[in-house]
Amino acid sequence: MNFIDNPRRLRGFEKHIRVEKVSRRSILKGLGITGGFVLAAPVMSRQALAYETGAGKMPHGVVVDPRVFVSVAPDGIVTIVGHRSEMGTGVRTSLPLIVAEEMEADWSRVKVQQAHGDEVKFGNQDTDGSRSTRHYLIPMRQIGASARTMLEQAAAKRWGVAATEVKAVNHEVVHSASGRKLGFGELAGDAAKESVPSVEGLKLKDPKDFRYLGKGQVGIVDLHDITTGKARYGADVRLPGMKYAVIARPPVTGGKLVKFEPEEALKVPGVEKVMQVQGWPWPSKFQPLGGVAVIARNTGAAIKGRDALKLVWDDGPNGKYDSVAYRKELEEASRKSGLVLRKEGDADAALKGADKVIVGEYYIPHLAHVSMEPPVAVADVKGDKAEIWAPVQSPGGTREDVAKTLGIPEQNVTVNVTLLGGGFGRKSKCDFALEAALLSKELGAPVKVQWTREDDIHNGFLHTVSVERIEAGLDKSGKVIAWRHRSVAPSIASTFAAGTVHQAPFEIGMGLVDMPFEIANISCENPEAAAHTRIGWFRSVSNIPRAFAVQSMVGEIAQATGRDQKDMLLELIGSPRIVKPNVKDLWNYGEPQDSYPIDTARLRKVVELVAEKGEWGRKVPKGHGLGIAVHRSFVSYIATIVEVAVDDKGKLSVPRVDTAIDCGTYVNPERIASQIEGAAIMGLSLAKYGEITFKDGKVQQKNFDDFQVVRMDDSPVVTNVYIVPPGPDTPPSGVGEPGVPPFAPALINAIFAATGKRIRSLPIGKQLEA
Amino acid sequence: MIKVKINGQEQSWDGDPDLPLLWFLRDEAGLTGTKYGCGQALCGACTVIVDKEAVRACITSVNDVAGREVTTIEGLHPNGDHPVQKAWRQVNVPQCGFCQAGQIMQAAALLMDNPKPSHDQIREAMSGNICRCGCYQRIENAVHLASTGV
Ligand code: FES
Ligand code: FES
Numbered sequence: 073m074n075f076i077d078n079p080r081r082l083r084g085f086e087k088h089i090r091v092e093k094v095s096r097r098s099i100l101k102g103l104g105i106t107g108g109f110v111l112a113a114p115v116m117s118r119q120a121l122a123y124e125t126g127a128g129k130m131p132h133g134v135v136v137d138p139r140v141f142v143s144v145a146p147d148g149i150v151t152i153v154g155h156r157s158e159m160g161t162g163v164r165t166s167l168p169l170i171v172a173e174e175m176e177a178d179w180s181r182v183k184v185q186q187a188h189g190d191e192v193k194f195g196n197q198d199t200d201g202s203r204s205t206r207h208y209l210i211p212m213r214q215i216g217a218s219a220r221t222m223l224e225q226a227a228a229k230r231w232g233v234a235a236t237e238v239k240a241v242n243h244e245v246v247h248s249a250s251g252r253k254l255g256f257g258e259l260a261g262d263a264a265k266e267s268v269p270s271v272e273g274l275k276l277k278d279p280k281d282f283r284y285l286g287k288g289q290v291g292i293v294d295l296h297d298i299t300t301g302k303a304r305y306g307a308d309v310r311l312p313g314m315k316y317a318v319i320a321r322p323p324v325t326g327g328k329l330v331k332f333e334p335e336e337a338l339k340v341p342g343v344e345k346v347m348q349v350q351g352w353p354w355p356s357k358f359q360p361l362g363g364v365a366v367i368a369r370n371t372g373a374a375i376k377g378r379d380a381l382k383l384v385w386d387d388g389p390n391g392k393y394d395s396v397a398y399r400k401e402l403e404e405a406s407r408k409s410g411l412v413l414r415k416e417g418d419a420d421a422a423l424k425g426a427d428k429v430i431v432g433e434y435y436i437p438h439l440a441h442v443s444m445e446p447p448v449a450v451a452d453v454k455g456d457k458a459e460i461w462a463p464v465q466s467p468g469g470t471r472e473d474v475a476k477t478l479g480i481p482e483q484n485v486t487v488n489v490t491l492l493g494g495g496f497g498r499k500s501k502c503d504f505a506l507e508a509a510l511l512s513k514e515l516g517a518p519v520k521v522q523w524t525r526e527d528d529i530h531n532g533f534l535h536t537v538s539v540e541r542i543e544a545g546l547d548k549s550g551k552v553i554a555w556r557h558r559s560v561a562p563s564i565a566s567t568f569a570a571g572t573v574h575q576a577p578f579e580i581g582m583g584l585v586d587m588p589f590e591i592a593n594i595s596c597e598n599p600e601a602a603a604h605t606r607i608g609w610f611r612s613v614s615n616i617p618r619a620f621a622v623q624s625m626v627g628e629i630a631q632a633t634g635r636d637q638k639d640m641l642l643e644l645i646g647s648p649r650i651v652k653p654n655v656k657d658l659w660n661y662g663e664p665q666d667s668y669p670i671d672t673a674r675l676r677k678v679v680e681l682v683a684e685k686g687e688w689g690r691k692v693p694k695g696h697g698l699g700i701a702v703h704r705s706f707v708s709y710i711a712t713i714v715e716v717a718v719d720d721k722g723k724l725s726v727p728r729v730d731t732a733i734d735c736g737t738y739v740n741p742e743r744i745a746s747q748i749e750g751a752a753i754m755g756l757s758l759a760k761y762g763e764i765t766f767k768d769g770k771v772q773q774k775n776f777d778d779f780q781v782v783r784m785d786d787s788p789v790v791t792n793v794y795i796v797p798p799g800p801d802t803p804p805s806g807v808g809e810p811g812v813p814p815f816a817p818a819l820i821n822a823i824f825a826a827t828g829k830r831i832r833s834l835p836i837g838k839q840l841e842a
Numbered sequence: 843m844i845k846v847k848i849n850g851q852e853q854s855w856d857g858d859p860d861l862p863l864l865w866f867l868r869d870e871a872g873l874t875g876t877k878y879g880c881g882q883a884l885c886g887a888c889t890v891i892v893d894k895e896a897v898r899a900c901i902t903s904v905n906d907v908a909g910r911e912v913t914t915i916e917g918l919h920p921n922g923d924h925p926v927q928k929a930w931r932q933v934n935v936p937q938c939g940f941c942q943a944g945q946i947m948q949a950a951a952l953l954m955d956n957p958k959p960s961h962d963q964i965r966e967a968m969s970g971n972i973c974r975c976g977c978y979q980r981i982e983n984a985v986h987l988a989s990t991g992v
Contacts, residue, residue, distance in 0.1 A: 444975070
């Protein structure tokens with residue numbers, strides 16, 4: 073069965089692409105949680121909260137109910153539910169911290185409980201798109217304020233005084249007139265009987281009274297467990313009687329098993345069974361690829377058993393996918409016009425009449441996520457009930473997909489969310505959990521499916537591969553008067569619908585049509601490209617190739633006109649203004665334009681801040697160079713300066729990175745810094761080494777030896793992070809992803825400054841040698 | 843029957859002697875603190891200490907450690923207060939945390955061998971351990987801190 077033909081939900085895809093359907097869904101179903109209150113989206117009425125977000129348009133919207141998220145025990149321990157997935161951003165700490173702040177709970181007496189997948193109860197749980205803080209800052213404050221109000225009301229009743237006379241302060245409610253105090257624990261029972269106050273009437277704390285928000289002194293809740301080996305990831309789940317499985321999957325996307333011989337595998341000590349796994353035809357969203365599973369008493373035996381399998385595959389229609397030939401196709405397509413997505417003025421005419429035309433054709437290959445924990449899941453299916461333990465970014469979607477795949481009602485599926493050993497978008501796709509569910513059902517026993525690193529690289533949902541071609545026309549004075557950008561790349565939508573050749577709105581909205589420069593004649597185009605493997609979200613998504621191309625082009629224009637890179641950049645950004653590209657239904661990371669416009673004042677600000685703090689223009693030693701780049705993504709603004717050193721053999725190192733981020737109102741600056749430090753390393757990894765190639769339909773890399781990532785000895789020596797202080801009502805914006813896109817172009821511009829070599833094709837690999 | 847001492851406790855194994863120690867620890871002994879990241883000695887996620895040396899458990903068989911002493915993250919310190927662990931917490935090193943057991947074991951082994959490593963020595967010694975989240979700057983700071991007293 074192909075889910076694309078299935079009129080039921082196409083989760084994850086529709087929320088970005090099928091706008092009408094999304095809004096229909098967002099009229100929250102399942103409002104009937106008894107007793108609690110669930111708000112129809114959007115929660116944030118403009119008067120009360122100054123800004124709206126796209127949270128209400130996400131599947132199942134937002135739930136603001138203290139009874140769902142907060143409980144207080146008689147001993148005073150406050151338990152706060154974290155309903156998003158923790159993959160390293162700190163969200164499992166940050167969101168509960170917001171609740172604790174607002175309810176005046178003492179963080180040392182707070183426990184965080186991970187929500188299972190249940191979006192009717194908790195609201196949307198898709199932990200992707202750098203959305204958690206931006207969608208949940210206000211709802212979490214409201215939940216905390218509700219809980220605080222209920223505790224205050226309970227105390228006031230107990231003392232027979234007006235609720236306005238009492239105040240919650242650091243885990244107790246105080247009546248200052250009489251000096252009486254009651255701890256949260258002592259009030260727990262009574263507070264639970266109070267009615268939940270209406271959101272409109274809630275009083276939120278004055279930010280000047282914040283103890284935790286914006287401070288960054290609180291460590292992540294899992295810190296002790298992580299440093300002692302007790303933290304439980306998907307891979308660490310163990311159930312009585314659990315079997316261990318690894319699966320041999322088709323090496324080519326869309327391939328099928330012809331036959332297999334299990335005999336040798338069955339001879340391996342510890343191997344118990346070899347069985348076929350159901351697969352779905354490509355493309356079929358996140359459904360398993362199928363193949364042959366080896367079931368054993370431990371993972372080591374299962375891997376050894378799989379090595380001994382004899383397998384014959386039919387490679388199917390993608391058996392000729394070849395990265396060298398495909399790159400040529402993309403390049404050729406980029407040299408002809410394509411679907412015009414944004415048109416202002418007449419770029420074709422202006423380019424013809426230009427005094428000078430600068431052309432840059434930029435290439436970025438496929439990338440693999442290689443989260444440190446490869447995909448893994450445990451399932452226990454009994455009759456028409458299923459329980460899953462998995463490191464998934466999409467607990468609600470996983471629940472739906474498991475139910476559909478097994479043909480059982482969704483209420484019969486429990487999805488337990490473990491910690492994620494990295495996600496980066498890979499774990500937004502729950503194929504590994506579906507595999508475990510299918511196997512457990514057939515075995516009648518709990519089973520863990522472990523992907524090896526090789527599986528992860530061979531059978532993932534890769535970052536797209538793209539050619540970005542930009543032509544910039546300059547007049548006699550060196551002013552840029554024309555800009556034509558063609559982006560050619562297979563779309564993520566191809567994983568959902570066969571025959572997709574154009575990029576989806578959420579991809580073209582990532583740095584192509586929202587390009588912020590003040591140029592009179594602009595054309596943004598999307599020539600066709602068909603996919604030959606599974607394409608998926610990868611941290612920062614299409615912003616990676618777009619920022620690389622656009623910001624490299626700024627460097628090239630500066631280079632051609634003999635100007636300073638930073639000055640050139642500011643000139644192109646132009647006057648402080650709200651950019652309104654001439655684009656039909658401009659996608660804005662799902663956010664309303666009113667709250668999250670494209671604001672060049674903020675874009676300029678991060679450039680100026682990083683230039684000042686990062687000492688732009690400082691003298692650097694011979695062989696070193698400075699490069700700068702800025703990019704708006706996930707409605708945040710980020711600018712980066714990279715200092716590179718290239719030695720006489722062409723070996724590069726990065727002595728220093730400076731990044732300025734404007735992510736609006738923020739919760740935990742310490743975790744913002746860690747995300748940006750990490751983004752620099754991921755940016756350097758993809759720039760220096762990142763490349764997945766295909767030959768005869770198969771991925772040619774297999775592990776960290778041939779798909780390399782940055783290690784400590786070639787990581788930046790120091791990364792400095794500067795956070796723009798938010799205005800009083802600046803809505804929060806993304807942090808997890810925006811740090812990556814500006815890194816590669818800043819590095820490439822720095823390499824030009826150091827060596828005079830202009831790199832247009834990533835990875836850098838050996839291009840600087842000799 | 844192979845006998846190994848793991849975190850001070852005698853364990854025995856009568857299955858495949860070639861079974862990688864990693865899977866013995868995780869799946870047979872239930873010590874899941876040691877992680878799988880590559881299986882090929884390329885990432886360091888599975889690092890444990892055998893006698894006094896950092897070893898990749900994914901390419902070490904149970905047989906290889908017969909009669910020897912294996913320390914995993916669970917056994918590094920009874921309360922998790924080894925100087926490296928304390929330093930890790932002070933510096934807020936982890937993001938996702940998945941690589942960190944391996945990083946900590948590698949750092950602990952480094953400090954046994956070289957109590958005051960330099961910047962370059964730390965970067966070299968820790969380069970077998972990948973952190974995909976990119977916590978390297980903090981890892982280096984934490985190793986410095988652990989070496990100078992937490
Ligand atoms: S799992 Fe052993 S080094 Fe990667
Ligand atoms: S903290 Fe995530 S891999 Fe190191």
